[in-house]
Amino acid sequence: MARLGFSGRVGGRVERVHLVSLGCPKNRVDSEVMVGKLREGPFTLVDEPDDADVIVVNTCSFIQPATEESIETVLELSRFKAQGARKLVVTGCMVQRYGSALEEELPEVDHFLGTGDYHRIVDVIRGDGAPRSFVSAPEYLPDEHVPRVNSWSKTSAYLKISEGCDHRCSFCIIPALRGSHRSRTVASLVAEARTLAAQGVLELNLVAQDSTAYGRDLKDGSDLGVLLRALAKVDGIAWIRVHYVYPIGLPDGLLTAMAEEPKVCKYLDIPLQHASAPMLRAMRRGVTRAGQERILERVRAAVPDLTVRTTFIVGFPGETEEDFAELCDFVRAQRFDHVGVFPWSAEDGTHAATLSGVVPEEVREERQRELMAIQQKISRAKLDARIGTEMDVLVEGPSEDHEWVMCGRASFQAPDVDGKVYIDDPPDDLRSGQIRRMRVLQAADYDLAAEVIEPR
Numbered sequence: 001m002a003r004l005g006f007s008g009r010v011g012g013r014v015e016r017v018h019l020v021s022l023g024c025p026k027n028r029v030d031s032e033v034m035v036g037k038l039r040e041g042p043f044t045l046v047d048e049p050d051d052a053d054v055i056v057v058n059t060c061s062f063i064q065p066a067t068e069e070s071i072e073t074v075l076e077l078s079r080f081k082a083q084g085a086r087k088l089v090v091t092g093c094m095v096q097r098y099g100s101a102l103e104e105e106l107p108e109v110d111h112f113l114g115t116g117d118y119h120r121i122v123d124v125i126r127g128d129g130a131p132r133s134f135v136s137a138p139e140y141l142p143d144e145h146v147p148r149v150n151s152w153s154k155t156s157a158y159l160k161i162s163e164g165c166d167h168r169c170s171f172c173i174i175p176a177l178r179g180s181h182r183s184r185t186v187a188s189l190v191a192e193a194r195t196l197a198a199q200g201v202l203e204l205n206l207v208a209q210d211s212t213a214y215g216r217d218l219k220d221g222s223d224l225g226v227l228l229r230a231l232a233k234v235d236g237i238a239w240i241r242v243h244y245v246y247p248i249g250l251p252d253g254l255l256t257a258m259a260e261e262p263k264v265c266k267y268l269d270i271p272l273q274h275a276s277a278p279m280l281r282a283m284r285r286g287v288t289r290a291g292q293e294r295i296l297e298r299v300r301a302a303v304p305d306l307t308v309r310t311t312f313i314v315g316f317p318g319e320t321e322e323d324f325a326e327l328c329d330f331v332r333a334q335r336f337d338h339v340g341v342f343p344w345s346a347e348d349g350t351h352a353a354t355l356s357g358v359v360p361e362e363v364r365e366e367r368q369r370e371l372m373a374i375q376q377k378i379s380r381a382k383l384d385a386r387i388g389t390e391m392d393v394l395v396e397g398p399s400e401d402h403e404w405v406m407c408g409r410a411s412f413q414a415p416d417v418d419g420k421v422y423i424d425d426p427p428d429d430l431r432s433g434q435i436r437r438m439r440v441l442q443a444a445d446y447d448l449a450a451e452v453i454e455p456r
Helices: 025-040 064-083 093-098 101-105 118-126 174-178 186-198 224-231 252-260 277-282 289-302 321-334 361-384
Strands: 002-010 013-021 054-059 087-092 111-113 156-160 203-207 239-242 264-269 307-314 338-343 390-398 406-410 421-423 435-443 448-452
Touching: 013 025, 025 054, 025 087, 025 118, 025 156, 025 203, 054 064, 054 093, 054 118, 064 087, 064 093, 087 093, 087 118, 093 101, 093 174, 111 118, 156 186, 186 224, 224 239, 224 252, 252 264, 252 289, 277 321, 289 307, 289 321, 307 321, 307 361, 321 361, 338 361, 361 435, 390 421
Parallel strands: 013 054, 054 087, 087 111, 156 203, 203 239, 239 264, 264 307, 307 338, 421 448
Antiparallel strands: 002 013, 390 406, 390 435, 406 421, 435 448
């Protein structure tokens, strides 16, 4: 959960805004666009909701627990209306998913904005006569001219390269929430990257619902490889990492750019979801285990020392012990660097929610624990093998977990989802935002300890 805030003058009155952003990095970019638009308002940021005149909650609704968190957050913040806040605005995926039904369910909320309408944020805050709900078809796609405030880190930023998805996986609600796939142009993304670099950003994390499809709709020859090579030319940017790559249809240009461009991290986030043929068919993934193995063989052959992150769903309707055993075997055989495992949840509006053979919740959770225990051993062995090796580390700042310790990330560690590097006995000149050469001293299940190698 990210909390953002700012204030400004409206009608002779200073307006203070507090914004809470829930969910994924893509949602966070939407929140940063809203912050940019509000700052132009202008409004004034406040860190605490009890200081705010307006409270905005950008919701997530990808899975049921995210919806529940969104509702709980809205209800928690609604109490500040009794303490002086004049408006509560709810935006994002939950609004797009449930539409006007929320008006009756959440009478505390003054305005609702869907995923295609968050750019209206200034209008609904300023206008007392604005409609209560804006839930149009999700077609909005911001460009480099739309103001955006990078709220995450002075040296790292997410760059949303496209919006929406054309796949129809049976478990996923995203196409209904975000619409069909639509790409930003290479020129637009390069322009935004230059703006971020001018602000001190060193690391770009490219995000989308389906990064593999980038450029197909532009019909100008653009693809992910073309984009990566263009971004690599931006002065000041040191690392570029790609997230959310659909396994089918990976362009050759992506792999050659990753292998040849020093700024492009040899890191691929490629959600696979399962390995058993019955499960992959039921999930409508359009690939078999053998097909996934060929894809993995191809990308690893094309990009030496590639780091692979993936995600899996366990307890999908109809998943047998044999299906789960095959998934475990697949994970052991492939030895992924990073794995996320999620127990299936029934989502209204998805085909999977209509399927029979629902796996009991306790079985789903046990399978999640079992698969993560397998991956934990793999991760520990891979990190143990790095002891004594050297690597570049992006210094992020003081550790939140250990006083007097600095921390950072190597290029094979994505923000928020992978491990960290804890820096032993940091030298006096070590600063946030530096990329420094370090030697690995120790390994844990997911994290590393390293020391700075002083220049000779």
